Amino acid sequence: MSQMRFTKEHEWIKIDGNVATVGITQFAQGQLGDIVFVEVPAAGKVLKAGGEAAVVESVKAASEVYSPASGTVNEGNAKLPDAPETVNSDPQGAGWFFKMTLSDLKELDGLMDEAAYEKYCAELH
C-alpha cells in the first residue's frame, strides 16, 4: 500500500517500498498559475534530501523543485517538457516529475501526512 507525504516546499512524494514518485502539490500549482516550462532530472542523477531536483516555470515565476528525500533518479517524466499544462490539470497524478530509488527511508519520518499538510497550507493564508 503506497502512501503520500508532503514537504513544506509543496512537493509530494508517493512511497512504494523503496521506490517513490515525486511531484508538486495541488496547492503549489494553484499558487504558480499556468505552468509553461518544466525540466525534470535524468535517470541516474543522485539527489540529496532538500537539494534541487527539477525546475518549474509559470507565467508568474520560476522555481526549483526540491527532492523530498535522498536517492537516485529512475526516470524523469518525459511527457512533461512537451505538456507542462499537465502539472496544472493533474499535479498529483499524471503531472508527476520523477521516480526515484530512496537511499534512506528514515528521512521520510520528517515529512507531513495529508492532514498535516492541509493544516500547513491553511495557515499560510
Add this chain to the structure above:
Amino acid sequence: MTRPVTASGNQGLQLEQALIFEQDTPGMTAVDLPAAPKITERLGALKNTQAIGLPGMSEPDVVRHYTRLSQKNYSIDSGFYPLGSCTMKHNPRLNEKMARLPGFADVHPFQPISTVQGALELIDTTAHWLKELTGMAAVAMSPAAGAHGELCGLMCIKAAHEANGQGHRKTVLVPESAHGTNPATAALCGYAVESIPANAEGRVDIDALKAHLRDDIAAVMITNPNTCGLFERDAILIAELIHAAGAYFYMDGANFNAIVGRLRLVDLGVDAMHINLHKTFSTPHGGGGPGAGPTVLSEKLAPFAPVPQVVKVGESYIAEEHAGFGAAKQSYGRMKGYHGQFGVFVRALSYMMAMGGDGLKQASGDAVLNANYIMARLSTEMTPAFEGPCMHECVFDDRFLKGTNITTLDIAKALIDEGVHPPTMYFPLVVHGALLMEPTETESKQTLDQFINSMLSLARKAKSGLADAEFKAAPQLAPRRRLDETKAARRPILRWTPPASSAAKQAAE
C-alpha cells in the same frame, strides 16, 4: 464601451502596422540604381533559386514604418514607468549632448593611445567618481551590464580564493530577497548556490545566515537595499560574519540609487559591488542604449581586477591590456572586448558632474521620499507588504484583494487603460501577489498624484465587486487587448514565416 470598427483597422491616429516583410512590393526601391551588368553565373548548384526576402518599398513607407513602430513603444520619454527594481528615470539631455561631441563620438578603440588621451582621462575620471562615492579601492570599468558586473565581482572573488589557497570554497549564499541574477551568476562561475530565508521583516535572517556559514563558503551575495525596497540594516554585522568565515561580501548595487551620497560601501565592509550606470547615473535603459556595470572592489580584491585597466603614468594615460603585467600582474584576465561602454561613461560622468556630490545626495533622498509618498497614500486602500518606511521602491501584497475576484495581474492590466506602465508584479517572490513600484526621483508630485489617483480608483473598483468584467477584459483601450501569455510561453512563434500562398508563389518563380 464598444469602439467603431474601421475599414482600415486603424483606431483614430493609432495606426496599425504590418510587418515590413508583409509590405513587399517586388522591385520597388527608394533609389535609382544602374541596371546590374550581365554576368555568367559561376555558383553552379549553389545558385540562388528563390527570392531573397528583402522587401521592396518606397522611402516614405520605410520612414512611416519605423516611425509608427516607435510610436507603439511606451518609454520613459512618453509617460510614467514605475517598474520596480528597474529605476526607469529621466535621461538628461545634457548627457546626450556631451556624448555626441565629436571628440567622444568619433573615437575608435584601435586608435593609437597618444590620440585618445582625452577619452582615457574620461574613463579615469569616471572611475575616480565611482571610487569616491563608494570609498572602494578600485573599479573594473569594462563590465557591460549589471549581471556582467556581478560576474566580474565573483570572478575576482574566485581568483582571490585560488591565490590564497582557498580553492575548496565552492558554495555561494544568496538570500531570498536578492536579485534573481545573483544565483545565476554564482552558478555560471561554477559555484553551488544555497538560499537563505528572509525574516518576517523582509530582511536577511541572521540566524539562518550564521547556520549556513561554513569553511566551504566562497561568498555571500546580498542586494542592498533589497528587492523588498528595504535597507539591510544589519549589513555591518553581516559583513563581519562573512569575513570571520573567510568568505567575501558581494553587494548587488542595482539599488545604489537609494543610498548614493549617503553611505560608503567600504564602511559596510563590502568586497565587491557592481553599479548599474543606467540606473543610478541616469544613462539610457534597455533598448535605449547599452548598459554598463562598473564593479568596485575592496583592497583585498583589487589586484585581481580584469584588464584592460586605464593607468596614469606621469602626465599621460596608458591602457594596461594584458593580464600578468604591471598593475594587472594578478588580474584574472579579460571579460570583454575593448574598454567598456565608453559612450555610457560619457553620459554617466556628465550626470555626476552636473549633479555634484550634493546633488547626488539629494537625488537618493528624493527617490526614497517619492516611494514613501506613494506607499503612504496608497496604504489607505492597499496593503503594503512590510511595516515601516521603505527605500526607493515600495511593495504591496494582494491582501487588499482578498475576497474579490480580482488578481494582481488584473490590476496591472487595468493600469494600462489608465495610461501607466504597470509596476513589477509577482516579484519579489517572497511577497504574495506582489506589486513592486519604483517611482524614481525624477517624477514630479503632479505625476505621482495622477498615478496614485488611478491606483486608488482601481483598488476601490476592485473591492466594490461591480467591475469584475471590466477588470478581466483589461486593457480595453490599448492597441492590443490582453494577450494570452500562457500560450505565448508554451507555444512561442519565434520567427516570421511567409504566408503559405506567397511561399508557394516564390517557389513557383
